[in-house]
Amino acid sequence: xxxxxxxxxxxxxxxxxxxxxxxxxxxxxxxxxxxxxxxxxxxxxxxxxxxxxxxxxxxxxxxxxxxxxxxxxxxxxxxxxxxxxxxxxxxxxxxxxxxxxxxxxxxxxxxxxxxxxxxxxxxxxxxxxxxxxxxxxxxxxxxxxxxxxxxxxxxxxxxxxxxxxxxxxxxxxxxxxxxxxxxxxxxxxxxxxxxxxxxxxxxxxxxxxxxxxxxxxxxxxxxxxxxxxxxxxxxxxxxxxxxxxxxxxxxxxxxxxxxxxxxxxxxxxxxxxxxxxxxxxxxxxxxxxxxxxxxxxxxxxxxxxxxxxxxxxxxxxxxxxxxxxxxxxxxx
Amino acid sequence: xxxxxxxxxxxxxxxxxxxxxxxxxxxxxxxxxxxxxxxxxxxxxxxxxxxxxxxxxxxxxxxxxxxxxxxxxxxxxxxxxxxxxxxxxxxxxxxxxxxxxxxxxxxxxxxxxxxxxxxxxxxxxxxxxxxxxxxxxxxxxxxxxxxxxxxxxxxxxxxxxxxxxxxxxxxxxxxxxxxxxxxxxxxxxxxxxxxxxxxxxxxxxxxxxxxxxxxxxxxxxxxxxxxxxxxxxxxxxxxxxxxxxxxxxxxxxxxxxxxxxxxxxxxxxxxxx
Numbered sequence: 001x002x003x004x005x006x007x008x009x010x011x012x013x014x015x016x017x018x019x020x021x022x023x024x025x026x027x028x029x030x031x032x033x034x035x036x037x038x039x040x041x042x043x044x045x046x047x048x049x050x051x052x053x054x055x056x057x058x059x060x061x062x063x064x065x066x067x068x069x070x071x072x073x074x075x076x077x078x079x080x081x082x083x084x085x086x087x088x089x090x091x092x093x094x095x096x097x098x099x100x101x102x103x104x105x106x107x108x109x110x111x112x113x114x115x116x117x118x119x120x121x122x123x124x125x126x127x128x129x130x131x132x133x134x135x136x137x138x139x140x141x142x143x144x145x146x147x148x149x150x151x152x153x154x155x156x157x158x159x160x161x162x163x164x165x166x167x168x169x170x171x172x173x174x175x176x177x178x179x180x181x182x183x184x185x186x187x188x189x190x191x192x193x194x195x196x197x198x199x200x201x202x203x204x205x206x207x208x209x210x211x212x213x214x215x216x217x218x219x220x221x222x223x224x225x226x227x228x229x230x231x232x233x234x235x236x237x238x239x240x241x242x243x244x245x246x247x248x249x250x251x252x253x254x255x256x257x258x259x260x261x262x263x264x265x266x267x268x269x270x271x272x273x274x275x276x277x278x279x280x281x282x283x284x285x286x287x288x289x290x291x292x293x294x295x296x297x298x299x300x301x302x303x304x305x306x307x308x309x310x311x312x313x314x315x316x317x318x319x320x321x322x323x324x325x326x327x328x329x330x331x332x
Numbered sequence: 333x334x335x336x337x338x339x340x341x342x343x344x345x346x347x348x349x350x351x352x353x354x355x356x357x358x359x360x361x362x363x364x365x366x367x368x369x370x371x372x373x374x375x376x377x378x379x380x381x382x383x384x385x386x387x388x389x390x391x392x393x394x395x396x397x398x399x400x401x402x403x404x405x406x407x408x409x410x411x412x413x414x415x416x417x418x419x420x421x422x423x424x425x426x427x428x429x430x431x432x433x434x435x436x437x438x439x440x441x442x443x444x445x446x447x448x449x450x451x452x453x454x455x456x457x458x459x460x461x462x463x464x465x466x467x468x469x470x471x472x473x474x475x476x477x478x479x480x481x482x483x484x485x486x487x488x489x490x491x492x493x494x495x496x497x498x499x500x501x502x503x504x505x506x507x508x509x510x511x512x513x514x515x516x517x518x519x520x521x522x523x524x525x526x527x528x529x530x531x532x533x534x535x536x537x538x539x540x541x542x543x544x545x546x547x548x549x550x551x552x553x554x555x556x557x558x559x560x561x562x563x564x565x566x567x568x569x570x571x572x573x574x575x576x577x578x579x580x581x582x583x584x585x586x587x588x589x590x591x592x593x594x595x596x597x598x599x600x601x602x603x604x605x
Contacts, residue, residue, distance in 0.1 A: 042520040043491075158383075187382035187547065192591035199598075214520060217593030224598070240597035256595065258525035260554035262577055268532065269554070271525035275490050 003071070004208040005031040005054070005093075005176055010068035012046075012053045020066065021279055023049050025232045031176065034206040036199070038223035038240070040213060040255075044276045046232040047212045051178050054210075055095050056085050072176070091121040094169040098181035100161035104153040110137075111149030114168050121172040136167040140197060159190035163197070170201060180212045195221050216255060220244055228252050231277055231287035238312040248314035251288045286317065294318065296327050338541050339394065339427075339509060340370040344403035346389055363389040365565035366403065371509070376535070376542040378556030378573070380549055380588070385562040387545045391511045394543065395427045396420050408508075425455050428502035432514035434494035438486040444497055445482040448472070451505050467504065474537070475500040476530065492523035496530065503534065513545045528555055549592050553577055561585045 007029050013022035024046040031037045041047045052058040054070055056077060070077045072093065077085065089095075097103045105113055114133040118124055124132060130149070137145035140163045153161060162182065169177060179198065183191040199222045202209055213219060219226055219240065226243045228236040228251065236249040247253045257270040274291040277283055283290050289299040298317050307319045317323045344367060347360035364386045371377045381387045392398045394405060396412065404413045407423055415423065431437040438447055448468045452459060459467075469479045475496045486494055495515060502510055512531070516524040532555065534540060546552050552559055552573075559576040561569040561584065569582040580586045594601075 042522060188549070188591040189382065189587055192593075195593075215593070216521075217595055220595050220597045221593045222598055239599075241599050244595060244597045244600075255521055258521045259595070260525070260528070260550045261595070262550050262553045262589075262592065264554075268529050269525035271529055272522040273526070275492060275523065276520075 003030040004033045004073065005210070006069075006071040007050075007054065008069040008071065010050065010053060010070065011066040012049050012058065012068075013064060013066060015062045015064050020064065022066065023232050023279055024053070026068065027229070027232075027234050029227050029234065029237065031208045031210050033175065033208050034202070035225060036202060036209045036211060036223045038211050038213060038219035038226040039229060040216060040219055040226060041229035042214055042255075042276055044231075044279075045229040047229050048180055050229075051095070051180050051210065051212050054178060055089060055093065056080075057095075087121075090117055090169075090174070091172045092174055093176040093178065094172070094174045096162075096165055096169050096177065096179040096182045098184050100158050100165055100185060101153075103165055104161060106153055108152075109149065110151055110153065110156075110164055114149070114164075114171065117168060118171050133167075133171065136171045137164065139170075140164075140167040140201070141193075142167070158186055159193065162186060162190075162194055166194075166197065166201070170205065170207075173205065174207060176208045176210070178210045178212070181214070182211070183218060184213070184215070191218070198222060216244075216259060228255075231282065232279070233287060233315060234306060235288065235316070236314040237306070238314075242312045246312075248309075248312065248319060249288075249316050250292045250294055250318075252314075254291075254293075286315070296323070298323055336373045337370045338373045338408065340368075340406040341390075341394065342368050342404045342406065344368070344390075344393055344405065345401045346386075346393055346398060347401055362565045364393060367562075367565075367567040368403075369560055369567060369570060371541055371543060373508070373541055374535075374539050375557040376544055376555055378552035378559040379543060379545045379562060380547065380552050380559060381562035382547060382588075384564075386565045387547075387562050388513050390562070391429070391513050391543060391545050394509075395424055395429060395511055397429075421455075425505045426507050427509040427511060428505060428507040430495075430498050430502045430510060430512040430515045432517055434491050434498055434518060435486075437498055438494060438501075440486055443483050443485060444472075444477070447486075447497065448501055448504050451501065455505055471500050471504055472497075474534065475503075476526075490523075491519055492526060495519060495523075495527050499527075499530065499534070503538065503540075506538070507540075509541045509543065511543045511545070514547070515544075516551060517546065517548065524551070531555065549577075549588060561588065 009026045009028055010024055011022060011026050012024040013020050039047045053065055065078060111133060115126060115129040118129040118132055134145045134149060137148060142148055142163055183194050186194060211223060223240050226238060226240050227234055230251050236252045247256060254272040258272060260269060272291050277287060285301045285303050286299045289295045296317060304315050304317045306313050306315045344364060346364040347362050350359045350361060352359055379387045379390060389398065393400050404411050412423060445468060449464055452464045472479060477493060477496050516527050519527060535542060544552060544555055556573050559573050560567050563584045569585045576585060580589055
């Protein structure tokens, strides 16, 4: 199996007073070595829960992985004892979080925080780790890296902090990097720099990156393949080119049309009506049907499967030939 | 009508002191460093810039939430620099704000009905209770919130709905100018477009003037007639949106524009270059 990460039928949810509340409903996808995969969705679509499940940072709280497998280089992470998982986190798979302000410990110097990971995972001495950390800081484009090692997080700007975090996360040469909204808290000019940096590092190290974001612009900027999530399900999956040039799911189309585009003469935006359904009260059929502009009667009754056409798949009845024929006959 | 100036800022300045030691020289953050602009009746002026550039401070200076250090603000031909508290109260009725965070800007302990009635109770003491109720209901309707929700509390609403309520609260006093500080930044794209459409509809219906503050250039381009670009307390460029977006003059504007992610996939972009 050449896949770096393979998620199979992952079901995750929360333990509540009224029983188990599923948030991610059996999703399957993979990330190859040397590939940047975008996981897109709005708040509440289950994208962050998915990433936390992969890192197994979801267990302790009220979250629970109910079913499925997460295969990393063929090994199921979910069966690992916690000790083994700790060894993998940071070394094999590592994660960048959204808030560069809170991901670093405010009372420790950058140097101390960077050395800690390196000494733990690579078994270096303090002195070696120090030199090694400086190299990594230089790699992510931090000027005067020696000095930054002595700085505390509050002495750095948001963009700088995110660079430090990236340096830290790639310091042990992980094969898989999960980046959860890495640029959302940053200004556009800084965002452009960080995205470029991630792309460069990916090319240098050939790692696989799973980029979680709500911003389709960011996806287009650096992703090779895209997975669109809605209400805890994958609704579309395709190469970035196919997705942007030929989106198949009405939700994906809606998302693209909702974003204002510079230079467009349109006075009004085509918005998607309504809001994301509440996990307590999901519609019966297709979860997008209540907001869908082209919903048919069957959409409200039965949930469609993910239908594949080559490497492009979407969860929509419109792609089912039989349903489509029936619909046309009814309309004729 | 369209060329009439509603509000004008002349060389306004605001420097915030930074705490330093007793004997050290006093230092200041030059949040707004002597900028001038005007907004015409019925138009939307977009103010863009990155965090810390002074765009929010500018918005707050205009409606007197922060006092200017120097310079003047002229609203409907009246200089507000020396206005008394009483007079400010009168002016603020005509200029209302919409804030960024719909979770923090509505009091969690007040019902929607009361949130919207409070401004009326303060500014329209002579209005009958029934009239007030009617105005609240009508406006909520226009903003897309059903009247069944009148007795609910803010936590019962989603982010988009809360922003609709925030907009309704700003409009309840029938203001002329709305200062909207990042009104859609906290919302998902699909909701963001609903709110932008709503703001455009309301502008047409009530002939509103907007100062639209945002860091998001594509949103600003969509909603504005004219755009000002701020950088470290200065207004570095100002023009119609066509001028700014098609033919930017200042280097900073050019950098900003080239940083916006385009919806063109990486593989295609590489073919183009």
